[in-house]
Amino acid sequence: MRSIIKRFHILYINPRFRVLFFLNVLLGFAYSFVSPFMSMFGTQEIGMSNMLFGIFMTMTAAGGVLIGTVLARYSDTHFSRRSMLLCCSLAGAVGYAAYAYLRSFVPLVIVGTLAIGMSTATFAQLF
Numbered sequence: 001m002r003s004i005i006k007r008f009h010i011l012y013i014n015p016r017f018r019v020l021f022f023l024n025v026l027l028g029f030a031y032s033f034v035s036p037f038m039s040m041f042g043t044q045e046i047g048m049s050n051m052l053f054g055i056f057m058t059m060t061a062a063g064g065v066l067i068g069t070v071l072a073r074y075s076d077t078h079f080s081r082r083s084m085l086l087c088c089s090l091a092g093a094v095g096y097a098a099y100a101y102l103r104s105f106v107p108l109v110i111v112g113t114l115a116i117g118m119s120t121a122t123f124a125q126l127f
Helices: 001-013 017-044 050-077 083-099 106-121 121-126
Strands: none
Touching: 017 050, 017 083, 017 121, 050 083, 050 106, 050 121, 083 106, 083 121, 106 121
16 A cells, blocks of 8 residues: 555645646546537437437547648647647637537537547547
């Protein structure tokens, strides 16, 4: 037990790891509040069928993978990780705010694919 506490203490005294830990906790909270209710939002609030909701989630996930891959290349060669984190976090905030106001399938797919897809790169950019 002492060895585990000692390992965490070594990580805690490094200020960069504290920031990384804090950001991971914030991202975890954000995803844990949104993810469980996404199916209810799509099917009950928007009125999507199960098939449309599956398409919506698939396109959002595919957008996240594609945009995350492109952004990873640019963050390694053109932009700093800090600016990439800020940009992707802002895209996520805009995307989730748009979810609050949009009630049509096509705009939700566009916002989900582009803005939320872009925000998925934040977790990878932390490391």
